[in-house]
Amino acid sequence: MEPVIDLNCSLPSEGTFLTPFALIWQDILAQAMTGELVAALNYTALSTICDDPAEAADALEHAAGEQGHAAAFAAEGRKIGVDVPNNVNAKHWKRLREAFMRRIAERDFIGCLIVQEIMLESFAVASYARAGKVAPGSMGRTFASIAAEEEEHIEHAMAILRTERALDAQRFDDKVHGLHLEVMTTLAEMLARECTHGHCEVCHDSCVKPSLSEVSLTAAELRGASLRQYLKTLDMLGLPGEVTLAWVSQLPV
Amino acid sequence: MGESVAGVAANVAQQAPAIDVDFALIGHQECWRAAADVLAVLRGPEHPPLPDDEIRDIFPWIPPRAICHVEAGSIAGGKARGVYIDSFIPPDRLDANYMRDNLARVRGAAAYAIKAGAKIVSLGGFSSILIEGNLDQLPERHGTVFTTGNTLTVGFIVQGIKKMCALEGRNLRRSTLLIVGATGDVGSGCARCLAPVVKRVLLNARNMERLRTLAAELEADGVQVEIATGLQQFSAEADVAICAASLASPSLLLGRIAPGAIVCDAGYPKNLSPSGQMAGAKIFFGGLGQITGGLRFKPDFQGILNRHPFPDVVHGCLLEGMALALERRFEPFSQGRGFITPERVEEIETIAARHGIFLAPLYNADGPVEDGVECLAGWSAG
Ligand SMILES: NC(=O)C1=CN([C@@H]2O[C@H](COP(=O)(O)OP(=O)(O)OC[C@H]3O[C@@H](n4cnc5c(N)ncnc54)[C@H](OP(=O)(O)O)[C@@H]3O)[C@@H](O)[C@H]2O)C=CC1
Ligand SMILES: [Fe+2]
Ligand SMILES: [Fe+2]
Numbered sequence: 001m002e003p004v005i006d007l008n009c010s011l012p013s014e015g016t017f018l019t020p021f022a023l024i025w026q027d028i029l030a031q032a033m034t035g036e037l038v039a040a041l042n043y044t045a046l047s048t049i050c051d052d053p054a055e056a057a058d059a060l061e062h063a064a065g066e067q068g069h070a071a072a073f074a075a076e077g078r079k080i081g082v083d084v085p086n087n088v089n090a091k092h093w094k095r096l097r098e099a100f101m102r103r104i105a106e107r108d109f110i111g112c113l114i115v116q117e118i119m120l121e122s123f124a125v126a127s128y129a130r131a132g133k134v135a136p137g138s139m140g141r142t143f144a145s146i147a148a149e150e151e152e153h154i155e156h157a158m159a160i161l162r163t164e165r166a167l168d169a170q171r172f173d174d175k176v177h178g179l180h181l182e183v184m185t186t187l188a189e190m191l192a193r194e195c196t197h198g199h200c201e202v203c204h205d206s207c208v209k210p211s212l213s214e215v216s217l218t219a220a221e222l223r224g225a226s227l228r229q230y231l232k233t234l235d236m237l238g239l240p241g242e243v244t245l246a247w248v249s250q251l252p253v
Numbered sequence: 254m255g256e257s258v259a260g261v262a263a264n265v266a267q268q269a270p271a272i273d274v275d276f277a278l279i280g281h282q283e284c285w286r287a288a289a290d291v292l293a294v295l296r297g298p299e300h301p302p303l304p305d306d307e308i309r310d311i312f313p314w315i316p317p318r319a320i321c322h323v324e325a326g327s328i329a330g331g332k333a334r335g336v337y338i339d340s341f342i343p344p345d346r347l348d349a350n351y352m353r354d355n356l357a358r359v360r361g362a363a364a365y366a367i368k369a370g371a372k373i374v375s376l377g378g379f380s381s382i383l384i385e386g387n388l389d390q391l392p393e394r395h396g397t398v399f400t401t402g403n404t405l406t407v408g409f410i411v412q413g414i415k416k417m418c419a420l421e422g423r424n425l426r427r428s429t430l431l432i433v434g435a436t437g438d439v440g441s442g443c444a445r446c447l448a449p450v451v452k453r454v455l456l457n458a459r460n461m462e463r464l465r466t467l468a469a470e471l472e473a474d475g476v477q478v479e480i481a482t483g484l485q486q487f488s489a490e491a492d493v494a495i496c497a498a499s500l501a502s503p504s505l506l507l508g509r510i511a512p513g514a515i516v517c518d519a520g521y522p523k524n525l526s527p528s529g530q531m532a533g534a535k536i537f538f539g540g541l542g543q544i545t546g547g548l549r550f551k552p553d554f555q556g557i558l559n560r561h562p563f564p565d566v567v568h569g570c571l572l573e574g575m576a577l578a579l580e581r582r583f584e585p586f587s588q589g590r591g592f593i594t595p596e597r598v599e600e601i602e603t604i605a606a607r608h609g610i611f612l613a614p615l616y617n618a619d620g621p622v623e624d625g626v627e628c629l630a631g632w633s634a635g
């Protein structure tokens with residue numbers, strides 16, 4: 001219980017028994033909530049570079065949706081008696097956000113979609129879906145339904161990206177590869193079975209990964225599911241499967 | 254993960270063909286060492302190989318996909334272009350517990366072949382066993398046909414047996430032939446080809462009913478047949494044996510066979526347990542052919558996807574698709590189970606030979622079985 005108090009979290013509501021599992025879910029929710037807030041910031045930034053007012057409105061709507069997801073994760077935390085912290089400046093998330101903001105600075109709408117919708121959302125969809133299968137009660141339903149919502153909004157981006165790829169497949173694939181090296185390398189480090197680069201700055205105490213098995217998850221499974229989702233998404237865009245597999249196999253472990 | 258892999262099947266088929274190919278080969282890795290080598294090639298020489306535990310964690314998550322382009326040359330002059338598609342079935346998950354997931358993987362691989370626009374697809378090793386009866390569930394095929402490749406496999410197993418008998422100075426006509434996995438597609442094809450030229454056949458599989466049906470068919474042609482579900486139950490010892498059971502791992506112990514018996518292990522993965530003691534048995538790996546008109550992989554998976562001690566050796570099941578592609582005969586040559594006849598075997602052997610696809614030099618875990626045949630530098634068993 002102590003780390004919870006250290007983190008300035010609210011005490012469990014009367015009669016609630018705070019289990020060690022709650023602390024594990026607190027960390028998982030914190031990562032998810034941070035990811036949602038990063039996504040909300042990204043979509044807000046994206047709205048500023050959209051030429052088409054309809055696209056801009058769409059991006060703002062997405063930003064609000066991601067805020068809603070973050071709030072839903074926070075609410076799930078409260079139900080199990082923990083406050084869910086977040087830190088969009090935690091080192092990995094900051095790097096991911098910076099990669100996105102470089103695309104914004106270049107007014108590279110397509111690059112933004114690739115980073116957010118193909119790379120970050122693959123991670124979200126896959127890991128939420130896994131969490132949805134094992135999280136208790138309403139938290140499980142929340143993870144699963146947010147995973148489904150994320151998958152839905154990818155569809156819109158896919159249509160734009162497919163059209164873009166049809167113009168010049170080689171150029172498009174090269175661009176994806178460049179972004180892959182920048183963004184997926186960071187995601188792979190986050191998803192590595194063990195953190196070798198020190199504290200992630202999101203987990204409340206030591207890294208949550210070694211404890212995931214206590215809630216029937218593993219870091220290896222979250223990584224595997226995320227990378228598979230990413231490969232499947234690239235397949236749907238039409239990138240050659242043998243090429244994307246080589247990229248993924250070269251990521252750090 | 255079954256549903257998600259199956260999802261790939263639906264998704265990939267929506268895409269326009271990315272590569273123009275004559276044939277696709279669907280395969281899976283037989284051991285973790287092979288799986289590790291595949292990932293090492295994909296990573297490239299500039300990245301150190303992944304640790305074994307990471308490989309075992311990552312491999313099962315890879316959705317079925319092409320890993321390289323393949324070009325097969327004919328001695329008659331033509332060329333056929335294809336892709337090798339791995340279903341990424343983890344080598345230790347071939348058993349019945351993983352049936353649903355593995356079927357989804359093979360369907361994903363088949364959908365990938367359709368997407369690639371392959372005109373003919375060879376279903377290597379367990380792929381045909383898994384997908385049999387489920388081919389109609391694939392996405393719309395746009396002219397892609399599938400062959401199990403088992404007819405040419407049978408051809409090479411039978412040729413191998415005959416060659417080995419010649420090398421050992423044995424008279425096949427006086428032999429007692431045991432077939433393990435006799436009621437399977439490969440096993441029954443071997444039985445039909447060899448029963449007329451041996452003294453008697455011993456048929457083994459687990460299902461008695463199917464054994465009886467096959468025995469009745471062979472007996473109608475005047476063959477002496479004995480059937481048993483247990484290898485210890487036969488009244489005689491075999492001096493020639495073919496192992497063609499669909500075993501998930503090399504676990505077969507032949508036990509009672511004649512000393513010095515000729516034994517063909519045709520499994521993919523292998524049937525015979527490495528711990529099986531068979532005094533003086535002459536073992537060889539069967540069903541393998543060699544493509545003499547040239548075989549190229551891009552990126553270079555030579556010796557990785559075809560881990561044999563000689564160059565350009567490939568499983569018969571995969572070679573059948575290549576032979577038919579070189580012949581420009583895009584038809585489902587081997588389909589279903591139990592329809593392989595000596596006539597069909599001869600037909601596919603003739604096609605294969607026309608393009609320079611012949612029985613591979615015989616070898617086993619210790620290397621070549623023939624004197625004077627050199628194996629590739631750096632080849633190691635296992
Ligand atoms: N060398 C090559 O190029 C090729 C090799 N193969 C390999 O050949 C083998 C057979 O393939 P295929 O004929 O298509 O498969 P099938 O599924 O058609 O037949 C399998 C046979 O094995 C029998 N069997 C399964 N388990 C056992 C067991 N524990 N003991 C005895 N018999 C058993 C089955 O009968 P029952 O269920 O009644 O026991 C059946 O007779 C596989 O390993 C396959 O990968 C296939 C193609 C090419
Ligand atoms: Fe979200
Ligand atoms: Fe999202």
